[in-house]
Amino acid sequence: MSALSAEQIHAFQKDGYLKIGKLLEDDHIATLQKEYDREFALARENNRFRNLAISNTDELSEKNNAPTQMLQIMQVCERNMHFRQLIYHEPILDIAQSLLGPNLQLFHDQALFKPAHNGDAVFWHQDNAYWQCLPANLVSCWLTLDDVDVSNGAMHVIPGSHLQAHDHKKSEQTDALLDHGDGVDTSQAKIIDLPAGGVMFHHCQTLHFTPPNKTDRQRRAFAIHFMTPGTKAGRTDEYLKVSFDRPMLRMHI
Numbered sequence: 001m002s003a004l005s006a007e008q009i010h011a012f013q014k015d016g017y018l019k020i021g022k023l024l025e026d027d028h029i030a031t032l033q034k035e036y037d038r039e040f041a042l043a044r045e046n047n048r049f050r051n052l053a054i055s056n057t058d059e060l061s062e063k064n065n066a067p068t069q070m071l072q073i074m075q076v077c078e079r080n081m082h083f084r085q086l087i088y089h090e091p092i093l094d095i096a097q098s099l100l101g102p103n104l105q106l107f108h109d110q111a112l113f114k115p116a117h118n119g120d121a122v123f124w125h126q127d128n129a130y131w132q133c134l135p136a137n138l139v140s141c142w143l144t145l146d147d148v149d150v151s152n153g154a155m156h157v158i159p160g161s162h163l164q165a166h167d168h169k170k171s172e173q174t175d176a177l178l179d180h181g182d183g184v185d186t187s188q189a190k191i192i193d194l195p196a197g198g199v200m201f202h203h204c205q206t207l208h209f210t211p212p213n214k215t216d217r218q219r220r221a222f223a224i225h226f227m228t229p230g231t232k233a234g235r236t237d238e239y240l241k242v243s244f245d246r247p248m249l250r251m252h253i
């Protein structure tokens, strides 16, 4: 039986996103919050993160002391057992399966942290403008470890925008592809509030954005990007092979 109703699947196909709400248990959320903080403390010491708020630099003090912070750790599942387990979380995979079918492979995961007071925005973009995956049929689970609303960095989406690839041009300030929503009809944006332990799903062509966090509350989020086996990336003819960093998560053969 599908984890989603026919109406929910239809809504995802039409709008390119689906808000689920709280999915994780409280003790699980508490463990993940602790592990997330530990990973960021380590990453800030060991230079294993990016600050997307500034141009891509490897200079640790520059990244740590920048006036605005949009911090990213890629592939937390390769270094932390609790996040490794999270990518196999049955209720999340049940939803991903309802949207993508029975064979699920990890594309990658990432922790996306907006600290309190100076958390920066992630500008409007379609994920697949960065990834260039074919078929353009990946689905992301975006999960929050804090209560998230518009003031501390909630996800914003443009319904229906996944139905075609949008033109992206490189920002002059950062490594982002779209700056300040060029060409995006932001009047159509929907804001997805979520409690800690909440999830929403979006398609890899859904235009999305998260605003700065100027509040005294941090905003910890984690994204799991799912693909179907046989997906190709970066305009190459090579499909993304099953590996430790791109494991099969579900397989029905």
Ligand SMILES: O=C(O)CCC(=O)C(=O)O
Pocket (backbone or CB within 6 Å): 112, 122, 127, 140, 142, 153, 208, 209, 210, 221, 223
């Ligand atoms: O977490 C954020 O602020 C941005 C997330 C995002 O852009 C994504 O999951 O693709």
